[in-house]
Amino acid sequence: MKPFLLGFFSLFTFAVLSQSIKVDSKEYQSLKSQGLITNQNLINLNPVNPNIHYAGNATKTGVCDCLIPLDTTFMLAMAPNDDLYSNSIYLPFSFSFYGATYDSLYINNNGNISFTTPYNTFTAFTFPDPSFNMIAPFWADVDTRSINGGNVWYKLNPHSLVIVWDHVGYFNMMDDKLNTFQLIISDGQDTIVPAGNNVSFCYGDMQWTTGAASQGINGFNGSPATVGVNIGNGLDYFQVGQFDTLGTSFDGPYNTIDQVDFLDNQEIYFNLAGTTTNIPPLVMSSLICDTIDVYTGDTLHKSLNAVDFTLGVSTPEIGQLLNTTIQCSLPSALSYIAIPNGEFTQYNLTFNATNVTPGMYSIEMDITDNGVPAQTVHKSIPIRVIYDANLSGLSSLTDAGIKVFPNPATSILNFEGIQSSDDIQLLDLQGKLILSENQHSQSLDISMIEKGVYLVRIIRDGKHVQTIKILKD
Ligand SMILES: [Ca+2]
Ligand SMILES: [Ca+2]
Ligand SMILES: [Ca+2]
Ligand SMILES: [Ca+2]
Incomplete structure (x- = not known):
C-alpha cells in the first residue's frame, strides 16, 4: 500500500474506532494485534472491579528499598485491562508541575500519569512532545490481563500519592516477563520523597520494554519505552532515558537507546515545583542509597579490603553539561575515574580500607549543570569501615x-x-x-x-x- 493510502486507511480506522469501538474491547484487541490501531486517544469506559483483591506480591528489593510494600491500604487503580486508565483521582494536596498546579490526575495503565487528559497511547514517544502532559516512570505497552501478572495500585496520603505497577506484563497478555515500578508525587511536605523534591521514580526488577503492537519481540526491541517528564508545551521536559533491551548499559538520557536492567532497584527523585524549569542534576545508582560498608583487617589479600561502586549523574536536560567536585574525608582511601558522555557522567569509585581506622567516613559530591540558572545537587555517600576479625585471622x-x-x-x-x-x-x-x-x-x-x-x-x-x-x- 502506498504511504498516503496507508495514512488514509489509518485515519479511516481511527474515525471508525473512535465512534464505535471501546478500548480493550474484543474488536479493539483484534485490530491492535493486526497493527491496525496506531497511537491515539479513544473513548474509555473503566469499570473498576471491586472484587479484585490486593495482590500482595510486591516486596522491597535491592539495597535502596524505595518500593513501598503493597498492603490493604492500597486501592486498585483499574480492573485488569490493556490501554485503559483510572477514573479521575482527586488529590488532597496540590501538585506543582513546572509552575502549573494540579489537584487531580489519571493513572494510565501504560506506565504513566497525566493531568489534563487520560492517555491510551501504547507506543511511547520521545520527549519533548507537544501532545502529552505526562509523568512517565516507564511508558510502554503494559497489559494487566494475563493470569500471572499483577495490577496497578495506588494509595492516597495527605501529602502524597503512591502508584505501583506491580509485576505488570506486556501486550499481548504476556506474563513471562514482569516489571515492577513505583511513582510517588507529593506537595513536598511528605518525607516519603527525599527532602526538596516532589517526585520519586522507584524500580524493582524490570524485565521487559516493548509490546508486540510496538514491534517488540519477546518483550524487547521495536519502539523503546520512555522514562521522563513532559508537560506538553514542547519546551519543558526531560528524559531519564529510553530502553529497548536487556542488560545494564546506559549512556545517558539521550544518545543511544539504553538497557532496562540499568533501572533495577534504583530510586530517581527530582523537584518539579521549583521556581525554575531547569531541573538539578539527577543522581543514579542502584547501590548508593545508604551507608556503604567496607571491611578491613585482611592482611593477606589487600585488594579485598576495598569496595567498588558506580554512580551516574545526569543533567538531565538535553544539551546541558555537568561539572562535578568529589571530596573524601580520607582522601588517600578514595580513587575514581569519570566517564563523561554529554549529559551523563558515570563515576567508578573505589574506597580502599587497608590500614584505615574503623569508623565513619564520607564522600561528598557536588554536581552542577550549566542551565540558566545553573543548578547544583549535593550527594553525600557515607562509608563505614568495619574491622572484621574473620579477615584479620586469615593470615594467622x-x-x-x-x-x-x-x-x-x-x-x-x-x-x-x-x-x-x-x-x-x-x-x-x-x-x-x-x-x-x-x-x-x-x-x-x-x-x-x-x-x-x-x-x-x-x-x-x-x-x-x-x-x-x-x-x-
Ligand atoms: Ca497496554
Ligand atoms: Ca531486571
Ligand atoms: Ca541513552
Ligand atoms: Ca538541569
Missing part, C-alpha cells in the same frame, strides 16, 4: 594449602589441594552459613548466590583448617 589461621580458583568467580569455585574428607562451607561476612558441600567434592556451585564478598571455610576432621575470602562476581 592454619593454612592447609588449599587454593580456590577462579577468584572472583561467577558460577563454579574449584578447589586445589582439598582432601576427600574435607567439608566446604560458604559464609557471608556476618558468619551466616550460605552453602555447604560435604566431602568428596572438588568444587562449589555459587551461581545462585548474590554478588558480593564471602568466606570459604574448610573443615577437616571437625576442625576449621583454612578460611579463604572470595568475590562472587
Whole structure:
C-alpha cells in the first residue's frame, strides 16, 4: 500500500474506532494485534472491579528499598485491562508541575500519569512532545490481563500519592516477563520523597520494554519505552532515558537507546515545583542509597579490603553539561575515574580500607549543570569501615594449602589441594552459613548466590583448617 493510502486507511480506522469501538474491547484487541490501531486517544469506559483483591506480591528489593510494600491500604487503580486508565483521582494536596498546579490526575495503565487528559497511547514517544502532559516512570505497552501478572495500585496520603505497577506484563497478555515500578508525587511536605523534591521514580526488577503492537519481540526491541517528564508545551521536559533491551548499559538520557536492567532497584527523585524549569542534576545508582560498608583487617589479600561502586549523574536536560567536585574525608582511601558522555557522567569509585581506622567516613559530591540558572545537587555517600576479625585471622589461621580458583568467580569455585574428607562451607561476612558441600567434592556451585564478598571455610576432621575470602562476581 502506498504511504498516503496507508495514512488514509489509518485515519479511516481511527474515525471508525473512535465512534464505535471501546478500548480493550474484543474488536479493539483484534485490530491492535493486526497493527491496525496506531497511537491515539479513544473513548474509555473503566469499570473498576471491586472484587479484585490486593495482590500482595510486591516486596522491597535491592539495597535502596524505595518500593513501598503493597498492603490493604492500597486501592486498585483499574480492573485488569490493556490501554485503559483510572477514573479521575482527586488529590488532597496540590501538585506543582513546572509552575502549573494540579489537584487531580489519571493513572494510565501504560506506565504513566497525566493531568489534563487520560492517555491510551501504547507506543511511547520521545520527549519533548507537544501532545502529552505526562509523568512517565516507564511508558510502554503494559497489559494487566494475563493470569500471572499483577495490577496497578495506588494509595492516597495527605501529602502524597503512591502508584505501583506491580509485576505488570506486556501486550499481548504476556506474563513471562514482569516489571515492577513505583511513582510517588507529593506537595513536598511528605518525607516519603527525599527532602526538596516532589517526585520519586522507584524500580524493582524490570524485565521487559516493548509490546508486540510496538514491534517488540519477546518483550524487547521495536519502539523503546520512555522514562521522563513532559508537560506538553514542547519546551519543558526531560528524559531519564529510553530502553529497548536487556542488560545494564546506559549512556545517558539521550544518545543511544539504553538497557532496562540499568533501572533495577534504583530510586530517581527530582523537584518539579521549583521556581525554575531547569531541573538539578539527577543522581543514579542502584547501590548508593545508604551507608556503604567496607571491611578491613585482611592482611593477606589487600585488594579485598576495598569496595567498588558506580554512580551516574545526569543533567538531565538535553544539551546541558555537568561539572562535578568529589571530596573524601580520607582522601588517600578514595580513587575514581569519570566517564563523561554529554549529559551523563558515570563515576567508578573505589574506597580502599587497608590500614584505615574503623569508623565513619564520607564522600561528598557536588554536581552542577550549566542551565540558566545553573543548578547544583549535593550527594553525600557515607562509608563505614568495619574491622572484621574473620579477615584479620586469615593470615594467622592454619593454612592447609588449599587454593580456590577462579577468584572472583561467577558460577563454579574449584578447589586445589582439598582432601576427600574435607567439608566446604560458604559464609557471608556476618558468619551466616550460605552453602555447604560435604566431602568428596572438588568444587562449589555459587551461581545462585548474590554478588558480593564471602568466606570459604574448610573443615577437616571437625576442625576449621583454612578460611579463604572470595568475590562472587
Ligand atoms: Ca497496554
Ligand atoms: Ca531486571
Ligand atoms: Ca541513552
Ligand atoms: Ca538541569
